[in-house]
Amino acid sequence: MNVRLYIAQRLTAAVMVPLVAVHLAVIVYATRHGLSAADMLSRTRGSLAWALFYGIFVVAAAIHAPIGIRTVLAEWSPVRGRGADLIATGIGLLLLALGLRAVAAVVLP
Amino acid sequence: MKGARLQHRTNLLWLAALVHRLSGLALAIFLPLHFWALGLALGGEASLGNFLRWTDAWFVKLSETGLVFLLAVHLLGGLRLLVIENLAWRDGQKQLATLAAAISAAIAFVFLVQAL
Numbered sequence: 001m002n003v004r005l006y007i008a009q010r011l012t013a014a015v016m017v018p019l020v021a022v023h024l025a026v027i028v029y030a031t032r033h034g035l036s037a038a039d040m041l042s043r044t045r046g047s048l049a050w051a052l053f054y055g056i057f058v059v060a061a062a063i064h065a066p067i068g069i070r071t072v073l074a075e076w077s078p079v080r081g082r083g084a085d086l087i088a089t090g091i092g093l094l095l096l097a098l099g100l101r102a103v104a105a106v107v108l109p
Numbered sequence: 110m111k112g113a114r115l116q117h118r119t120n121l122l123w124l125a126a127l128v129h130r131l132s133g134l135a136l137a138i139f140l141p142l143h144f145w146a147l148g149l150a151l152g153g154e155a156s157l158g159n160f161l162r163w164t165d166a167w168f169v170k171l172s173e174t175g176l177v178f179l180l181a182v183h184l185l186g187g188l189r190l191l192v193i194e195n196l197a198w199r200d201g202q203k204q205l206a207t208l209a210a211a212i213s214a215a216i217a218f219v220f221l222v223q224a225l
Binding site for chain 1: 130133134136137140141143144145147148149150151154155157158161164165173177180181183184187188191194216219220223224
């Protein structure tokens with residue numbers, strides 16, 4: 001792993017520590033009486049705070065996960081070098097696109 | 110010879126590294142499905158609601174419990190690594206890794222009890 005990717009993965013990890021902790025708390029809280037779309041969307045729709053929270057979360061995860069996958073590919077599969085870079089980049093872009101679409105779906109009024 | 114080469118695999122911190130890697134991999138595979146499901150809300154509250162009704166099934170709740178455990182154990186395992194890399198070394202890493210797994214199991218258990 002090169003230094004830039006190493007730093008990017010650690011920085012996004014540090015950013016996500018509080019985000020994942022809050023996410024876990026919300027998961028347990030939101031499912032206490034069964035998860036309902038109405039409850040969930042009433043919490044998130046039109047909320048700038050949740051838009052920022054999940055927006056930052058998605059961007060950080062879309063950077064963090066592909067760097068890990070690239071390392072796993074390089075160490076555990078025959079795919080490495082340029083091939084691993086391409087697959088990781090593709091996964092990162094997919095996560096970013098699907099993730100931002102999901103954020104838009106739950107926060108836009 | 111082979112036994113000696115694989116001896117490190119009995120080390121608890123090797124297991125912690127493996128759990129961190131596998132949990133990260135599983136979460137990365139789950140994320141596109143998670144995002145797709147949330148994206149159903151673009152089609153209105155009813156679309157998401159119909160999907161969430163399916164998640165009431167017990168086997169889905171069990172799978173979700175597994176995911177909660179994976180997320181918690183990846184968070185706490187990752188936090189341990191960040192502390193090792195950025196702060197002064199402290200002893201008791203095996204105990205901390207065990208504690209991370211225990212707390213994650215407790216969080217997953219609380220989720221399961223709440224969700225059922």
